[in-house]
Amino acid sequence: MVKQRLVSALATGLVAMVLAVSPLQAAEPIKIGTFLAVTGPASFLGDPELKTLQMYVDIVNADGGVLGREVELVHYDSGANPQKAVDFAKRLIQRDRVDVIVGGSASGETLAVIPEVEKAGIPFISLAGSIKIVEPVKKWVFKTPHTDRMAAAKIYEDMKARGISKVALISGDGGFDKSGRQQSLELAPEYGISIVADETYGNKDTDMTTQLTKIRATDAEAILNFGFGTGPAIVTKNVRQLGIDLPVYQSHGVASKKFIELAGDAANGVRLPAAALLVADKLPDSDPQKDVLLAYKNTYEAVHGPVSTFGGHAYDGLFIAIEAIARAGGTDKAKVRTEIENTSGFIGTGGVFNMGPDDHLGLDLDAFKMLEIQNGDWTLVN
């Protein structure tokens, strides 16, 4: 901890020194506004996002800024409260007069500020998960994180490749679980998959053998568990306890080492889709994302400790905005918006972004890697 602080103090000191001698102050700064859930229930999203933004704004300025202008970050802590987020968005637009907004940790706060952003006509890149943010497409609104729908699609793709067509679905009762369940049900027919069981559990439940016993009695060929927290680990252990010999699929909600630790040996053979950032060092050198991922991971971990995909979403949002401003040759809002929409081949931590007038996310299924857990570690499938 002390060492970390020292490194962070040194880094800030260095940046400050570079800033002191750079001639950036001359021109009007480019203002990037953000509101993030740095405290409160969604702080696990907002905290790494803010750290990422601050760190990279400093790095960009140390490298000479954008178009010879300094980049300034204006930040407010929304605590994931939609009402506060709306107030802060108004303040960013009217008082701080920012050029672009990159923020919104949670889906609720993002959806709440969309009317303000659309009214004011300011480019807004959200860092939240819900597919509703970009579907239907809104003129000024973009986002960088992959969606639950893509996770479900990735899983079904893998199931199809293994010849699985009958799936038993089991999910928790939280927001993430419900959305995942919804997307899984909707998407199944597209992949020729039939859902033969649709069980749920409470996220604080301690035993799911009842639901799994029902699943055992069906002709399911695989079990798909959409969940977050302790639920998926208990499901995985219960599957083994009941001696059910079916492939188990988990969602990206458990893409952390914690899941492997909790489920123990039962986790062996479990497959899940995960953002490439988690397995950056396992990717083949030919992977276009590998360099970007390792650079982000090393930069972040040198100062703040283990990376999370959430900070990565902020990295992607910041640089999509900065590159668009550079291409637009200034901060004219309409031009910047068009350039963000024209983003193509941008290699970020979440995948390779190719946006367009009808796609304000721009990721395809390659953004997810299919992993299999073997002996307490992830291995890449394929």
Place this chain on the structure above:
Amino acid sequence: MFDQILQFLITGVTVGSTYALVGLGFAIIYNASGVVNFAQGEFVMIGAMSAVSLLAVGMPYPVALFGAVMITTGIGMALQKFAIEPARGATVISTIIITIGAAIFLRGAALLIWGKDIHALPSFSGEEPISIGSATMLPQNLWVMGITALMVLVVRFFFDRTLMGKAILACASNVTAAQLMGINVRMMLLFSYGLAAFLGAVAGVLLAPIAFTSYDAGIMVGLKGFSAAILGGMGNPMGAVAGGLLLGVLESLGAGLISSGYKNAIAFTIILLVLIFRPSGLFGRKASDRV
């Protein structure tokens, strides 16, 4: 179908015995003071979390478990000493509100000390499932049931056969009269909070290998234990145990035979029906005020 129902019943009994153990803790403090202690779930969480920490600093597993239970017992007594006792003379309702505050405080302290991470304890004796016909259970489930049964017997013996147990019951029925009979009421209350925390911590370390623990794990466990206690009849330790087992089996059968989405709704509807027809619970003494 029969195979399935057998598994539902076994699941129900294993889950129910954890509810029973938590419900037992509620019953003890209620017996001593007529107060429902809403920090009971937090005792469960603190027991498990302390065991995780003691294990992490390198203590042997049995020592860590014992240490965790003792730490929690100490916290239970401290709660009585520093939060409940200064408010003596307060009404039962005020005291219940104090316990709600204490629960929030303990949860917050746990968040600061242990963070938001989920933790697990190793199983006491392996993870190889035990088969009963086509149904299965874990060795840890047997530990839960066995120790619950043992605790129930000890508590029953304590209240029925020992002078101290009877003294605690006397405090609940009439504090002034108990004091006049030479019972040290303060001591009895201190002891019953310690005992309740002890039982909570035992439930915590038994449950953590199956269901894990985190700073907020006490809320749901506490709620289910409370439901078990009122279903069986508040203040009757045997009732709390019966209520816990019944609640577990109802949930499991409801989820298995009807719908897992309505699992809690089914169980709580039945509890409501029971309370409408028997307001003092299945095995509760009828409350009667002498005039």
